[in-house]
Amino acid sequence: MRNNPLHIIFFVLYFLGTTLATAQKEIKVCDTCTFTSLKQAIASAVSGDTILVKPGTYKEYNVVIDKPLTIKGEKFPVIDGEDKGEIIRIMADNVTIDGLFVMNVGTSYTSDHAAIRVVRSENFLIQNVVLEKLFFGIYIEKSNNGRVYHNKVIGDAQDEYNSGNGIQLWYSNHVVVEQNIVQKVRDGIYLEFSDNILIKDNVSTNNLRYGLHFMFSNDDVYKNNTFENNGAGVAVMFSKRIKMHQNTFKKNWGMASFGVLLKEINDAEIKENVFEENTVGINIEGSNRIVYSGNNFIRNGYAIKVLGACYENTFEKNNFLYNSFDLSYNSKINDNVFRNNYWSGYTGYDLNKDGVGDVPFRPVKLFSYVVNKTPETIILMRSLFIDLIDFSEKVSPVFTPDNLQDATPKMTPFQ
Amino acid sequence: MLKILKYSFFDLIRSRWSYVYFLFYLGLGSVLLFLNNDLAKAIITLMNVITILVPLIGTVFGVMYYYNSKEFTELLLAQPIKRSSIFIGQYLGVSLSLAMSLIIGLGIPFALYGLFQSNEIWDFGLLLINGLFLTLIFTALAFNIALYNENKIKGFSYAILLWLFMAVIYDGLFLMTLIAFQSYPLDGFSLVATMSNPIDLSRILILLKLDISALLGYTGAVFQKFFGTGLGLLVSILALSLWVVLPTLNMYRKSRKKDF
Numbered sequence: 001m002r003n004n005p006l007h008i009i010f011f012v013l014y015f016l017g018t019t020l021a022t023a024q025k026e027i028k029v030c031d032t033c034t035f036t037s038l039k040q041a042i043a044s045a046v047s048g049d050t051i052l053v054k055p056g057t058y059k060e061y062n063v064v065i066d067k068p069l070t071i072k073g074e075k076f077p078v079i080d081g082e083d084k085g086e087i088i089r090i091m092a093d094n095v096t097i098d099g100l101f102v103m104n105v106g107t108s109y110t111s112d113h114a115a116i117r118v119v120r121s122e123n124f125l126i127q128n129v130v131l132e133k134l135f136f137g138i139y140i141e142k143s144n145n146g147r148v149y150h151n152k153v154i155g156d157a158q159d160e161y162n163s164g165n166g167i168q169l170w171y172s173n174h175v176v177v178e179q180n181i182v183q184k185v186r187d188g189i190y191l192e193f194s195d196n197i198l199i200k201d202n203v204s205t206n207n208l209r210y211g212l213h214f215m216f217s218n219d220d221v222y223k224n225n226t227f228e229n230n231g232a233g234v235a236v237m238f239s240k241r242i243k244m245h246q247n248t249f250k251k252n253w254g255m256a257s258f259g260v261l262l263k264e265i266n267d268a269e270i271k272e273n274v275f276e277e278n279t280v281g282i283n284i285e286g287s288n289r290i291v292y293s294g295n296n297f298i299r300n301g302y303a304i305k306v307l308g309a310c311y312e313n314t315f316e317k318n319n320f321l322y323n324s325f326d327l328s329y330n331s332k333i334n335d336n337v338f339r340n341n342y343w344s345g346y347t348g349y350d351l352n353k354d355g356v357g358d359v360p361f362r363p364v365k366l367f368s369y370v371v372n373k374t375p376e377t378i379i380l381m382r383s384l385f386i387d388l389i390d391f392s393e394k395v396s397p398v399f400t401p402d403n404l405q406d407a408t409p410k411m412t413p414f415q
Numbered sequence: 416m417l418k419i420l421k422y423s424f425f426d427l428i429r430s431r432w433s434y435v436y437f438l439f440y441l442g443l444g445s446v447l448l449f450l451n452n453d454l455a456k457a458i459i460t461l462m463n464v465i466t467i468l469v470p471l472i473g474t475v476f477g478v479m480y481y482y483n484s485k486e487f488t489e490l491l492l493a494q495p496i497k498r499s500s501i502f503i504g505q506y507l508g509v510s511l512s513l514a515m516s517l518i519i520g521l522g523i524p525f526a527l528y529g530l531f532q533s534n535e536i537w538d539f540g541l542l543l544i545n546g547l548f549l550t551l552i553f554t555a556l557a558f559n560i561a562l563y564n565e566n567k568i569k570g571f572s573y574a575i576l577l578w579l580f581m582a583v584i585y586d587g588l589f590l591m592t593l594i595a596f597q598s599y600p601l602d603g604f605s606l607v608a609t610m611s612n613p614i615d616l617s618r619i620l621i622l623l624k625l626d627i628s629a630l631l632g633y634t635g636a637v638f639q640k641f642f643g644t645g646l647g648l649l650v651s652i653l654a655l656s657l658w659v660v661l662p663t664l665n666m667y668r669k670s671r672k673k674d675f
Contacts, residue, residue, distance in 0.1 A: 255636060322456070373594070373597070374594050376597070378630065379605055379619065380589060380590055380593075382462070382618060382622065383466075383614075384463075384467050384583050385586035385587050385590065386586070386590075
């Protein structure tokens with residue numbers, strides 16, 4: 001078939017005309033308008049319409065959006081669910097929700113009520129939404145190619161068993177989660193079976209359990225997020241080929257807290273992140289072929305805690321600054337590479353002035369080895385005896401793996 | 416007794432060693448604060464110093480003072496003064512002058528640094544209280560050792576051995592016990608073992624205050640639960656006081672019977 005340029009132009013103009021015509025149809029919702037509720041407005045709207053919600057309070061729940069619509073709030077109108085259940089459910093492609101204030105989602109022990117739930121839909125956009133007093137916040141279920149942008153989720157979770165997650169993705173691919181603020185929910189951002197996701201510039205703080213939590217989600221990118229003061233930090237499990245770049249993991253301080261928990265993570269990249277004041281910076285279990293580079297570990301209890309079955313990992317060009325333990329390692333076999341890191345505990349010298357220390361650094365102290373075997377011994381921390389045995393082990397290693405060392409430790413920290 | 420206390424105290428205040436001791440703490444405090452710029456970190460380093468150095472200096476100074484002032488003591492014994500007041504007075508004179516050097520030496524740089532506006536003042540206070548207790552305890556132990564040993568060399572060796580035992584060997588035995596009995600619940604044992612060594616007790620008290628407790632895992636939780644309560648604090652202060660009172664009582668008993 002030959003393509004006639006005139007035909008193409010004609011078709012383009014035709015589609016442009018129809019979309020413009022429908023887009024211009026705007027339905028207003030307010031106390032004195034024809035439509036006083038979102039439900040009525042949706043019922044009478046046709047595909048492609050824009051529903052403009054004027055300022056006010058609308059007591060609604062179980063609002064189902066079943067056609068491509070744009071719902072826009074003016075000055076954050078309040079959609080109050082009155083704790084009766086789910087509030088908004090999107091069940092159509094190309095839906096945009098913009099600028100609403102959604103509150104009072106009903107708590108249930110049998111179903112996961114969400115403030116905004118997207119079900120089997122494509123190309124959704126949820127932006128500038130504020131969610132408060134919620135159970136689940138934004139719940140994306142089997143929906144692809146969407147964007148969750150610039151929302152604020154403020155929960156008031158007290159207990160894990162009756163609280164939900166801020167932003168949850170389940171069986172959803174190619175979604176962008178960007179510039180959201182999530183606070184005081186159970187898990188800030190939660191992903192399960194979701195691939196090719198971009199999580200960027202989010203701030204997830206003060207959550208009950210994890211700031212970020214994902215499982216079985218491959219090829220995802222986490223960039224420039226901040227996770228601070230969460231109950232247990234960030235947990236990532238059973239995923240492949242993820243990238244974590246330039247994130248900040250801060251102040252996850254408590255008995256069972258960590259900056260990041262890695263479990264069964266393979267072929268990942270963890271670069272240029274900051275781990276500051278966590279009980280454990282990174283807790284690694286059964287994770288292989290991961291590249292850790294350019295990270296800053298500052299004042300953590302343990303910078304890195306390796307719990308076994310971790311092979312072919314590379315740690316290079318990281319800064320280890322003033323951690324109580326730089327590395328805890330519980331096996332005699334070492335297959336991981338440490339090179340070109342800066343260790344604040346390094347006491348070697350550099351005679352040829354090339355910026356690289358002339359004697360190797362051993363990041364595992366004997367005491368951390370002992371503590372691994374017998375956790376109770378930790379109460380002897382910082383006693384003179386412990387310093388003495390650490391020193392003797394440093395001089396002639398007996399218990400710690402012989403090849404677990406950084407042969408080229410840097411003399412000055414990376415900037 | 417007060418007169419002898421006063422005499423010993425001023426005698427020591429005038430001595431060179433008090434100044435050295437005072438200047439050492441002054442220098443240490445200033446260097447730590449003004450080169451480190453982090454109050455919490457400085458307190459941790461100071462903790463290491465206090466739990467190791469203060470007992471050492473207390474023991475050595477105590478033994479040294481007793482042997483040095485022996486002739487004067489014998490002169491005093493010829494006077495109509497109660498024996499106990501001579502020895503207790505001397506002991507208090509030594510320990511208080513040491514404690515004063517410590518508190519003023521560390522206090523000045525911290526006060527200059529602006530401690531009173533900071534939240535760490537309680538941690539610092541605890542540090543000083545521990546330092547005070549350790550001084551009292553180890554000077555008392557040193558006087559005991561000196562009272563029992565006429566031989567200077569023997570006395571000195573016992574004193575050093577005592578310090579070595581408390582500061583190092585005790586923790587080694589403790590560690591070995593923990594490892595040997597690791598399949599048993601050890602929380603109760605750890606608590607008791609910590610309580611019965613003043614150096615360990617001060618170390619744990621400071622560590623728990625410094626928010627490092629989260630690192631200490633399950634055992635730490637048990638400790639936190641115990642020491643975090645008013646009762647725990649009371650018990651540990653009591654344990655430290657007992658460490659002061661018992662050697663002092665023994666000193667009193669021994670000095671009454673001792674043949675000079």
